[in-house]
Amino acid sequence: MLAGVYYFPTDYGIDIAELARALEERGYDALFVCEHTHIPTSRKTPFPGGEPLPKKYSHTHDPFVALSFAAAATRKLKIGTGIALMPQREPIVTAKSVASLDQLSNGRFTLAVGGGWNVDEMENHGAKYETRFKLMRERVLAMKALWTQEEASFHGEYVNFDPVWQYPKPHQRPHPPVLIGGESDHTIKRVVDYGNGWFPRPRFGWEPKTAVARLNAAATAAGRDPTTLPITVFAAPPDRDKLMPYRDAGIHRVLFETPDVSRDEILRILDKNAPLIKAVAA
16 A cells, blocks of 8 residues: 655645655655635635634645646656546646646646535636536546547537647556545445546545445446556545554555644654555555
């Protein structure tokens, strides 16, 4: 099992290139970054974690720009979004960003996506909360068409374009993995329908062995090979005893939180958790 981290790449936090180098030097597998394009000041949508909303949510860099600096500062570190809010992202432009970053990083990029929780934030992008998952599905499928077809086209309810050329194509073939975020049975259906892996959080009674069995059963029923749908767990506990069931269940990767603290504190946390990398390796 691999071990990486996730981080809100803020304008007041540790330099993203320094963080990436520190992770690679300590043997971490990956850096995934969170995103919010903006936070409406109305605050009509309650924060699921309980108010007040943490400062980092309104101070994140664009994930693709931040990850470009992380990729340029490292050689082997995997990079990813955790998560990209696809109802808020135009698919043609996002497909271009993904392909460019994957190409320039020599195939180190993973796209983890989700529907989002902030209603007024997504409405500012013209998306509706009630249809966000239908919109996300079409946008992901449209991007896959752009990455894999020489003359790509897509015609859906929300995304429509006639044949186009878009280059570069991603370094990874057929394209970078698209992981679907969430924990529900609906999420698992989305993973099996159009995803390349699952990106759950260990919450609401989530348990690794049961979770793997749920995904495997759904994949088999849909005619997909479960081994082609790896699981990356977001916000896994940085505790050896708690992580062993993850490894034993067949989880592919765990991501530890890199909190919103000072540079020196972050580096101390990376040092503290570094021994877990070897401990959980299969």
